[in-house]
Amino acid sequence: MKILVCISKTPDTTAKIAFTEGNTKLDENGIQWIINPYDEWYSLVRAIEHKEKDPTTIIHLVTVGGADVEPIIRKALALGGDEAIRVNLQSNDSFTVASQIAAVAKNGAYDLIFTGKETIDYNSASIGSMVAAILDLPYISLANHFTLNGNDAIIKREIEGGEETNEVSLPVVVSCQKGMAEQRIPNMRGIMAARTKPLHVQEPIACDETTQVMQYELPPAKQGVKLVAPDNMDELVRLLKEEAKVI
Amino acid sequence: MVLVYIDHEDQQLKSSSLEAMSYGAALAKQLGVTAEALVLGTTPATLSDLGKQGASKVHHVAVDTLNHLDVKVNSTVIAEAATQLNATVLIFAHNINGKALAPAVAVKLKAGLVTGASSLPKTENGFIVTKTVFSGKAFASVKIATPIKIIAINQNCYGIHAADNVAEVIPMSFNIPSPSVKMTLVEKVKGELPLTEASLVVSGGRGLKGPENWGILLDLAKELGAATACSRPVSDSDWRPHHEHVGQTGIQIAPNLYIAIGISGAIQHLAGVNRSKTIVVINKDPEAPFFKAADYGVVGDAFEVVPALTAALKNSK
Ligand SMILES: Cc1cc2nc3c(=O)[nH]c(=O)nc-3n(C[C@H](O)[C@H](O)[C@H](O)COP(=O)(O)OP(=O)(O)OC[C@H]3O[C@@H](n4cnc5c(N)ncnc54)[C@H](O)[C@@H]3O)c2cc1C
Numbered sequence: 001m002k003i004l005v006c007i008s009k010t011p012d013t014t015a016k017i018a019f020t021e022g023n024t025k026l027d028e029n030g031i032q033w034i035i036n037p038y039d040e041w042y043s044l045v046r047a048i049e050h051k052e053k054d055p056t057t058i059i060h061l062v063t064v065g066g067a068d069v070e071p072i073i074r075k076a077l078a079l080g081g082d083e084a085i086r087v088n089l090q091s092n093d094s095f096t097v098a099s100q101i102a103a104v105a106k107n108g109a110y111d112l113i114f115t116g117k118e119t120i121d122y123n124s125a126s127i128g129s130m131v132a133a134i135l136d137l138p139y140i141s142l143a144n145h146f147t148l149n150g151n152d153a154i155i156k157r158e159i160e161g162g163e164e165t166n167e168v169s170l171p172v173v174v175s176c177q178k179g180m181a182e183q184r185i186p187n188m189r190g191i192m193a194a195r196t197k198p199l200h201v202q203e204p205i206a207c208d209e210t211t212q213v214m215q216y217e218l219p220p221a222k223q224g225v226k227l228v229a230p231d232n233m234d235e236l237v238r239l240l241k242e243e244a245k246v247i
Numbered sequence: 248m249v250l251v252y253i254d255h256e257d258q259q260l261k262s263s264s265l266e267a268m269s270y271g272a273a274l275a276k277q278l279g280v281t282a283e284a285l286v287l288g289t290t291p292a293t294l295s296d297l298g299k300q301g302a303s304k305v306h307h308v309a310v311d312t313l314n315h316l317d318v319k320v321n322s323t324v325i326a327e328a329a330t331q332l333n334a335t336v337l338i339f340a341h342n343i344n345g346k347a348l349a350p351a352v353a354v355k356l357k358a359g360l361v362t363g364a365s366s367l368p369k370t371e372n373g374f375i376v377t378k379t380v381f382s383g384k385a386f387a388s389v390k391i392a393t394p395i396k397i398i399a400i401n402q403n404c405y406g407i408h409a410a411d412n413v414a415e416v417i418p419m420s421f422n423i424p425s426p427s428v429k430m431t432l433v434e435k436v437k438g439e440l441p442l443t444e445a446s447l448v449v450s451g452g453r454g455l456k457g458p459e460n461w462g463i464l465l466d467l468a469k470e471l472g473a474a475t476a477c478s479r480p481v482s483d484s485d486w487r488p489h490h491e492h493v494g495q496t497g498i499q500i501a502p503n504l505y506i507a508i509g510i511s512g513a514i515q516h517l518a519g520v521n522r523s524k525t526i527v528v529i530n531k532d533p534e535a536p537f538f539k540a541a542d543y544g545v546v547g548d549a550f551e552v553v554p555a556l557t558a559a560l561k562n563s564k
Binding site: 011013014015017019037038041094095098118120121122123124125126127128129130132133134136137138139140141142144154158159160161162163164165166167168178179209210211212213214215216217218219222223225226227228229230231233234236237238239240241244246247 | 316317318319322342343346348349350351352354360362378379380382383387389391392431432434440443447471489490495504518524528538539540541544545555556558562563
């Protein structure tokens with residue numbers, strides 16, 4: 001079993017977001033970088049759980065980014081995984097990133113490709129579906145449970161107001177979310193081992209960007225909260241009806 | 248032509264798709280073209296009614312195997328339909344099915360894609376779409392450079408608007424590729440409104456102290472006809488089911504009204520609800536960070552305030 005796990009670097013969930021250079025760039029001052037939580041907690045850990053059950057499993061990590069992503073990919077290797085591949089390209093265009101991952105996936109002949117359900121910076125939720133489409137593979141989104149039965153994967157995924165179980169033959173691309181695995185933290189042995197695990201740097205394949213970020217903007221500040229006395233719920237009802245007009 | 252992908256479930260067209268139709272109709276008007284709809288699968292819903300959201304035609308691939316989401320198959324059918332119909336812009340709702348399908352269709356049509364769009368594109372000079380980024384903490388304007396463009400819109404960003412078209416329903420047929428996945432089981436929460444489709448949501452946090460205290464919240468939700476949600480520690484402790492967990496690592500919602508009860512308003516929680524139109528916070532701690540993100544606030548004990556609010560709603564009818 002060969003698993004490819006996609007890893008993205010994102011600002012920490014508590015990061016204060018600001019922009020520089022005429023609102024065209026994220027202000028990286030004071031930002032702590034983390035592994036995108038969905039990539040780390042759910043897809044990477046689920047792959048590691050599988051390897052713990054079946055030690056012949058090979059896990060490769062792939063990331064598309066500049067050299068600044070390397071501490072993040074080392075951190076991911078400290079959790080688990082055998083080798084990592086960094087495609088040396090910085091792009092905000094989902095199609096460009098997915099094309100690079102698909103090229104890596106094609107080379108490695110993986111049985112399973114895991115992504116997180118989305119990244120917490122661009123929130124595009126597109127990479128898994130695009131990789132599957134480029135490779136013409138089946139795709140299951142928003143998976144919250146995954147098991148294998150021979151060459152078939154049995155995957156539960158979220159649907160509106162419930163969940164659904166699907167059976168699919170490998171290879172398959174899966175986007176992972178809560179439920180897939182239990183979050184863990186790397187231990188000392190993992191951190192030491194990660195230092196010497198292979199991290200291959202690969203140049204990107206040619207690809208035209210289909211989209212381009214022009215500018216960022218912060219949302220307008222809230223007007224400020226209007227406080228209503230706890231013994232005056234009639235007033236709150238009136239405000240919701242007449243002012244906010246939501247009920 | 249602007250082609251809007253229409254999703255249906257439980258014998259009805261999804262409200263997020265009706266919103267996408269309204270958005271598509273407005274964009275078509277802006278571009279001076281027509282807005283048409285594409286429906287896959289079978290549904291008893293009256294498809295010509297999509298005219299009420301501005302569709303001039305509804306293209307219908309009435310094959311019941313397409314009712315189930317098989318991304319590989321359904322995205323192929325959508326891309327072929329778009330090509331046959333010469334669509335230049337495709338609109339999806341950025342909901343569970345839209346998130347899975349739109350990127351695959353984009354690959355097949357070599358189309359630039361913006362997901363999580365929050366308003367109509369600017370089209371005077373190029374084609375620029377604004378989307379939410381950093382989990383609702385910011386917006387990005389994104390230029391789409393390809394001839395065909397795809398937009399997946401955030402729920403409740405545009406609203407459902409009435410138009411007075413009568414849409415003509417036109418059957419379409421294709422050779423449907425063989426399925427790539429086999430659905431073996433569907434488990435639905437009975438009688439509950441799915442959170443992502445709800446326009447009113449009542450949500451509870453650790454301040455409610457335990458699952459046995461949820462009655463006051465459920466009564467309020469019932470009185471309002473609202474769906475229920477919760478903070479992450481609440482679902483992690485199994486006080487409430489996991490599908491109610493909203494936030495950065497849960498479901499992201501954008502209802503018209505979000506009432507937060509005994510929730511502190513941690514940044515990861517806000518990331519899931521900050522696109523709500525109106526936020527009401529009920530918390531006994533006046534320093535709770537949630538008040539900064541709220542429109543209306545009540546500083547008080549939830550165990551008194553919530554039943555009083557339910558009673559006030561009853562009285563106001
Ligand atoms: C990476 C990461 C991701 C996360 N993702 C999410 C996520 O998706 N969703 C999420 O919700 N959290 C998430 N969290 C957790 C988040 O940081 C907070 O810990 C969590 O939201 C707090 O939940 P809470 O508000 O219910 O509880 P608390 O923070 O304990 O707040 C309880 C509140 O109830 C109030 N209260 C107490 N008693 C009463 C009373 N009688 N009447 C009225 N008010 C009362 C208190 O004043 C307090 O403000 C995440 C954390 C991390 C690190």
